[in-house]
Amino acid sequence: MPQYAAPRGTLDVLPEDQPYWRYVIERGHYIAQLYGFEQISVPMFESTGLFIRGVGEGTDIVDKEMYSFQDKGGEEITLRPEFTASIVRAYIQHGMHTLPQPVKLYAIGPIFRYERPQAGRYRQHTQFNVEAFGEQDAALDAEIMEVARHLYADLGFGGLGFQVNSTGCPICRPQYVSLLAEHYGRHVDEICDDCKRRLQRNSLRVLDCKSEGCQPVIAQAPHITDYLCDECATHFQRLQRYLRGLGRSFTIQHRLVRGLDYYTKTVFEVWATDIGAQAAVCGGGRYDGLIELLGGSPTPGIGFGSGVERIILAMRSQGVAVPALPRPCVLIAPLGDEPKVAAVRLLADLREAGLSSEIAFGDRSLRSQLREADKQAVQYALILGEDELRASQVIVRDMGGGGQQSVPMSALAAWLKERVSA
Secondary structure (H helix, E strand, O other): OOOOOOOOOOOOOOHHHHHHHHHHHHHHHHHHHHOOOEEOOOOOEEEHHHHHHHHOOOOHHHHHHOOEEEOOOOOEEEEOOOOHHHHHHHHHHOOHHHOOOOEEEEEEEEEEOOOOOEOOEOOEEEEEEEEEEOOOOHHHHHHHHHHHHHHHHHOOOOOEEEEEEEOOOOOOHHHHHHHHHHHHHOOOOOOOHHHHHHHHHOHHHHHHOOOHHHHHHHHOOOOHHHHOOHHHHHHHHHHHHHHHHHOOOEEEOOOOOOOOOOOEEEEEEEEEHHHOOOOEEEEEEEOOOHHHHOOOOOOOEEEEEEEHHHHHHHHHHOOOOOOOOOOOOEEEEEOOHHHHHHHHHHHHHHHHOOOOEEEOOOOOOHHHHHHHHHHOOOOEEEEEOHHHHHOOEEEEEEOOOOOEEEEEHHHHHHHHHHHOOO
């Protein structure tokens, strides 16, 4: 028989891993709701055209990383490679422009990209995503950045700060792109093939290149913040004032761009210097033209995404502890056929009363069943034999202290509720 394994680039989240997952996701819900964001869930697949138009042709995501296929009805379908385009589609489709603005939404779920698997990065990974639509105020940019920072601070990350930049807008960016192309044209023999391709299709991405040979060219490139129009310059200055007012550490990083075509004005990353070299933990930015691009009215937007797997990997590397998940508080140990019938009924009654309970399966000795109770770390073992059944009582053994006493079955649930740990 073949030995099957999880597909390359995917991750099994085993029971011992679940405390981290539960904790991070619950904190994500808490922080988002603290800032007034409402949860939205969107399909895991969409029309391929949505991502080609929204994410942008020429991006690595569209050209190399999307999981696309034709369904049985002949429609071109893609597993979502990011959340924003899907949430924008939902905003347009459901007429959310009629709601009080800004509309503040968040989502948690899997996204899919065919890329080289590495630590914390998988072909299916879970993302915490935050979006706000309908307001261009730089204070909203600061709030989105605060949501990200607050989440990481809440999860125990230290040395938090922002890297920020402005990528301008359709009015001022073309002039900068022209200057950037002129600069790279003078160094065309020094840059990598990817940068040559990006210059033709997604010019700002050359600033994000990691190739060693491209670094001197990037260092000499003009800064987009020197060529912003008045509106973009004012927006960027106001954002900096808000961050200073909040007392947040930030650095203007002139080479910071995002990998998607729809970003305008603010782009940012959250850095946590305490985790070492891979200090960028999440990023996002403003995309004021995306809703119009996808068929809606001109509407500003801003958001960020953060991978849950990378968060958990960093937390574990830093030794950040999380609360254990609740365990069953009691185990019923029946002795004989009739007591077992009663034990099954008692088990259902305890669970109906909200007490997490287990039963020892199989026909085993009392010693064996108590060993299982000890192994499962329950607080109490409930021993039910023929004598106890006739007396309508249960022997309750304290697995921590070792003492035991008889408790009437009719009072058992109330007795346990007074004593089990919360």
